[in-house]
Amino acid sequence: MTIKVGDRIPEATLAVMQDQGPAPVKSGELFAGKKVVMFGLPGAFTPTCSAHHLPGFVQNAAALKAKGVDAIVCHAVNDVFVMAAWGKDQNVGDDVVMLADGSAALTQAMGIELDLVERGLGLRCLRYSLIAEDGVVSALNIEEGGAFEVSSAEKILEQL
Numbered sequence: 001m002t003i004k005v006g007d008r009i010p011e012a013t014l015a016v017m018q019d020q021g022p023a024p025v026k027s028g029e030l031f032a033g034k035k036v037v038m039f040g041l042p043g044a045f046t047p048t049c050s051a052h053h054l055p056g057f058v059q060n061a062a063a064l065k066a067k068g069v070d071a072i073v074c075h076a077v078n079d080v081f082v083m084a085a086w087g088k089d090q091n092v093g094d095d096v097v098m099l100a101d102g103s104a105a106l107t108q109a110m111g112i113e114l115d116l117v118e119r120g121l122g123l124r125c126l127r128y129s130l131i132a133e134d135g136v137v138s139a140l141n142i143e144e145g146g147a148f149e150v151s152s153a154e155k156i157l158e159q160l
Contacts, residue, residue: 010109017084031135044086061095
């Protein structure tokens with residue numbers, strides 16, 4: 001069942017890269033007591049994700065935080081090393097948390113998996129964006145097909 005407005009972000013253990021190496025992150029802790037903008041995409045270093053989706057959130061990070069956002073999170077079914085390398089390549093700095101869902105635990109719990117096995121890309125995440133307040137989804141934008149129309153940083157700014 002696909003996550004919807006009013007649902008709580010499911011509990012899952014993910015990973016982020018820290019100075020000392022990969023570190024586990026529980027989704028409940030990431031969202032607890034905060035206003036979080038999270039966006040998900042099919043994969044690091046892919047064309048639309050690298051040219052538009054992630055850069056839009058990096059460019060609009062200050063505007064998002066000015067509207068009360070405590071954290072901006074990029075979620076993808078990639079390992080923590082790939083997410084860290086992509087974040088470095090995209091100059092995200094401390095503006096965006098690069099959240100690795102290597103086993104698709106959160107993706108599947110949210111019901112937003114994208115099966116790209118036939119294309120040799122395995123199980124991925126649908127392109128989406130959301131706002132969560134204390135872990136409860138208050139706005140949700142899930143793309144249809146391969147589109148990039150409703151999940152942008154600009155759309156989230158309108159919804160805040």
